[in-house]
Amino acid sequence: MLNLIKIRRHLHQIPEIGLQEHETQKYLLAQIQAVSTDKNFISLKTWRTGILVFLHGSNPTKTIGWRTDIDALPVKEETGLDFSSKNGKMHACGHDIHMTVALGLLEQLSKTQPVENLLFLFQPAEENEAGGKLMYDEDAFGDWKPDEFYGLHVRPDLKVGDIATNTHTLFAGTCEVELTFKGKSGHAAFPHEANDALVAASYFITQVQTIVSRNTDPLGSAVVTFGEMHAGSTNNIISETAYLHGTIRALTLDVLEFTKKRVLEIANGVAQSFKMELDVKIIQGGYLPVENQPRLARELMDFFEKLPAVHLIDIAPAMTGEDFGYLLSKIPGVMFWLGIDSPYALHSNKMTPNEAALHFAVENIALFLAHKVKAEH
Numbered sequence: 595m596l597n598l599i600k601i602r603r604h605l606h607q608i609p610e611i612g613l614q615e616h617e618t619q620k621y622l623l624a625q626i627q628a629v630s631t632d633k634n635f636i637s638l639k640t641w642r643t644g645i646l647v648f649l650h651g652s653n654p655t656k657t658i659g660w661r662t663d664i665d666a667l668p669v670k671e672e673t674g675l676d677f678s679s680k681n682g683k684m685h686a687c688g689h690d691i692h693m694t695v696a697l698g699l700l701e702q703l704s705k706t707q708p709v710e711n712l713l714f715l716f717q718p719a720e721e722n723e724a725g726g727k728l729m730y731d732e733d734a735f736g737d738w739k740p741d742e743f744y745g746l747h748v749r750p751d752l753k754v755g756d757i758a759t760n761t762h763t764l765f766a767g768t769c770e771v772e773l774t775f776k777g778k779s780g781h782a783a784f785p786h787e788a789n790d791a792l793v794a795a796s797y798f799i800t801q802v803q804t805i806v807s808r809n810t811d812p813l814g815s816a817v818v819t820f821g822e823m824h825a826g827s828t829n830n831i832i833s834e835t836a837y838l839h840g841t842i843r844a845l846t847l848d849v850l851e852f853t854k855k856r857v858l859e860i861a862n863g864v865a866q867s868f869k870m871e872l873d874v875k876i877i878q879g880g881y882l883p884v885e886n887q888p889r890l891a892r893e894l895m896d897f898f899e900k901l902p903a904v905h906l907i908d909i910a911p912a913m914t915g916e917d918f919g920y921l922l923s924k925i926p927g928v929m930f931w932l933g934i935d936s937p938y939a940l941h942s943n944k945m946t947p948n949e950a951a952l953h954f955a956v957e958n959i960a961l962f963l964a965h966k967v968k969a970e971h
């Protein structure tokens with residue numbers, strides 16, 4: 595029997611950034627091996643740092659997919675936990691919980707051979723490189739492609755026992771944007787001989803705030819956040835360049851395109867007015883809005899609503915992004931939130947999930963998957 599707490603704590607200590615999850619993959623493979631030994635209905639393949647585990651059904655008419663992400667963030671952990679990250683990165687988005695739940699589900703669902711096929715996808719690079727899109731576009735699934743896909747994301751402001759989703763859009767579509775203003779460096783005492791990129795970037799950051807307040811339809815939901823800015827080297831040198839890194843989000847692709855267009859217009863306008871060069875990189879990746887398939891979402895919600903341990907919440911969309919949106923644009927399915935009851939938000943360096951969510955999730959989601967693949971449970 596897998597020790598879920600031990601597994602989660604081990605994974606928590608070895609977080610790795612997208613497509614570099616080598617130690618994570620090795621550890622996951624060992625756990626998968628432990629639960630699948632002597633089960634001739636289980637096959638496995640890897641794709642870069644990802645893993646696909648396929649349970650061949652006894653009389654399959656379809657393949658049900660369960661997806662977990664496996665990557666971490668460049669966040670320095672400040673939880674003070676005695677099993678804190680050992681390497682300066684952090685599972686601040688809860689993917690250590692996601693992976694552990696997936697292993698627990700695999701253990702439960704592989705006790706007996708299911709009737710339908712069941713695929714477990716351990717997907718790299720959810721946070722940055724859209725690993726789900728890469729895997730789909732490179733045909734990593736082959737003939738293991740699911741007919742229905744399911745997955746979860748932890749949510750700190752919900753309690754353990756809460757499962758929250760809806761029958762429409764759960765997460766926003768996002769894109770990443772990198773901007774570099776290029777001016778001319780110089781001595782702090784001779785600003786007239788230089789062209790200060792730091793000042794131009796500051797004007798840009800201020801002006802870009804007006805997109806959501808003055809350009810997008812208030813009912814259209816958009817977010818423009820620049821979370822990273824680098825300019826200059828010391829107090830008395832005028833900055834030649836200023837680098838900005840942000841994310842643009844919206845619940846529909848139309849609003850996303852419009853918001854992106856306004857960000858670029860303002861950036862170009864600021865660059866022009868300050869006589870700066872501007873480098874722009876927009877990375878759309880596969881972060882499409884996460885659209886739950888209405889019929890499958892209704893079925894999943896009805897199922898969970900009947901389980902005594904589950905408190906089901908019909909929830910509004912959130913502006914988080916997820917590359918599962920790309921997979922759900924190709925394969926119908928459902929994503930849902932799992933409550934982990936932490937006072938700190940996702941991506942916080944103090945995010946501390948309540949580990950009771952692990953057993954709750956495995957016990958209850960296993961019932962749902964067993965129902966989908968007609969397995970004894």
Ligand SMILES: CC(=O)N[C@@H](CCC[C@H](N)C(=O)O)C(=O)O
Pocket residue numbers: 687720721722747768769770840841842881913914915916917940
């Ligand atoms: C659930 C979650 O936090 N997901 C990330 C996904 C990142 C998408 C992309 N790299 C971007 O920044 O646009 C999120 O930040 O919502």
